[in-house]
Amino acid sequence: MSHQAKASSETAPAANVFSLSTAELREMAKRLRRHVITMIATAGSGHPGGSLSAADIITALYFKVMRHDPKNPQWQSRDRFILSKGHAAPILYAALAESGYFPVEELATLRRLDSRLQGHTDRNLTPGVEMSAGSLGMGLSFGIGLALGARLNRRDYHTYVLVSDGECDEGQTWEAALSAAHFSLDNLTAIVDYNKMQLTSWTGDIMNLEPFSQKWQAFGWHTIGIDGHDFDQILAALQEAQNTKNRPAVIIAHTVKGKGVSFMENNVKFHGKAPTAEEAERALKELD
């Protein structure tokens, strides 16, 4: 158990629900990736590339680091996870289902009429989803609101916001970066899924972000650069972020778009395209 839930008037979980070993996290990430492939192939549309690049980060958060209770999604002291890159909804849904927020079978309804699993996240519909996202660049602002809310309500939860590299093109991301440092929010961690690829092509060709880490530093953030597919590095970075005082921390996670499926890796075609049945089969074999 990595956190001690404070006794309070709200129902607290008996123990931190998940604390997987690194080997188990690797297996879980693979399982989530398989869900992503199956869901998107079944739906016939969706964004596999950015879901796969974020898989290890999300696995570490939901199955090791975050204090949360799938039986009580509204538990007030839960850590908050904001998926600002709302198009990666499938990987979040997979993590929520595997941790028990809703049945794993429901994943097959992704993007279908009347499904609780919308194409992009919807906080009104899906248990465990904190924010309606999909229009890029808004998540960090929302996370700041939650972090300020924690301070005002005297709660010790931590807010994690996963942003894409593409959405760092949005001006609002930098408005938020400026203000999170201004408000000294050390209960807020941003994680950039820096897979270096946006919808059309490489970020370096479409809109160069470099020198990236220096930008965040200049905005007043504590910056940590890691391989976003190495669990030891992910866990160490999340710990370092939690220990950071008086300013927010950003983890710049160097990742590979489409990670885990050879023909999707660094392949811009799979930013927002579903695999065919045959491609899905090949992908699942690789993820076996």
Add this chain to the structure above:
Amino acid sequence: MTVEASTRETYGRTLVELGKQNPNVIVMDADLSPSTMTRFFAEEFPDRFFDCGLEEQNMIGIAAGLAASGKTVFASTFAVFASCRCFDQLRMCLSQPRANVKIVATHGGITVGEDGTSHHAIEDFALYCALPGFTVIVPADAMETGEAVKAAANTNGPFYIRLSRPKTPLLYSEHYQFTPGKAVTMRQGTDATIIAIGIMVAKALEASDMLARQEIDCRVINMHTLKPLDDEVILEAASETGAIVVAEEHLAQGGLGSRVAQVVAKEKPVPMSFVNLGDAYALSGKPDELLQRYCLTGKDITEAVRAVVKRK
């Protein structure tokens, strides 16, 4: 003599009152607190006030996060920025999740005056009314402002309240009973109805005085809530007076005129006319000069009423 009072100052004072009653009330601003008058709250409750600097989009996102933490959030800036600058944020962070955030925007309309086109919010009714779940209110005077702000604080969900820069004539006493969505019939009449909102309510009352002298008996309705609209009072007016003029400090498209016409066309078609800013931006000038130049005076309303009565 007409007594005037500032709607934005009343807003600022009301926030302090609400802050004392409810520790969950949070106020935000975008570097305009001396003008929006949220500064009163900032002085009284510095820990519950957040200035976001000139980051309107960020402010809306943070407001949504605070609302998701159980807070009742008031966020203020000028109406032009509160509507045009952050529309996608209003849509995704406030409207879709029905967040408990109240956007109270000052400096609405052309009566901002000399600052000119960039500061004239004249499309905000259309934009906010397009957002599902929003309650949209434009008070006619300072007394109604205080009541509208209290009602917003006590009703869950997103609100937009538009206020003015100049002081406006006081129309109500402290005994005034305000209910969102329930229009106020200011004056009865049988020949035609003027449905007005915001600063145009006082102009409509002037117009009805002038029309009375010309033996046109004109009903005047203060439609303070644009959304949800009081359909019932509109249909009564259509049935009982047979002609309607809508007056607003807003462009022709998507404002009160469009909304009233939808109700009338569907249920009880009668001749209608519209007093508004048409389809063009206004220029710099003193508020009263602008109201004359852009045809938003009591006299303009009387002409519209006379014309519409002839079409009955």
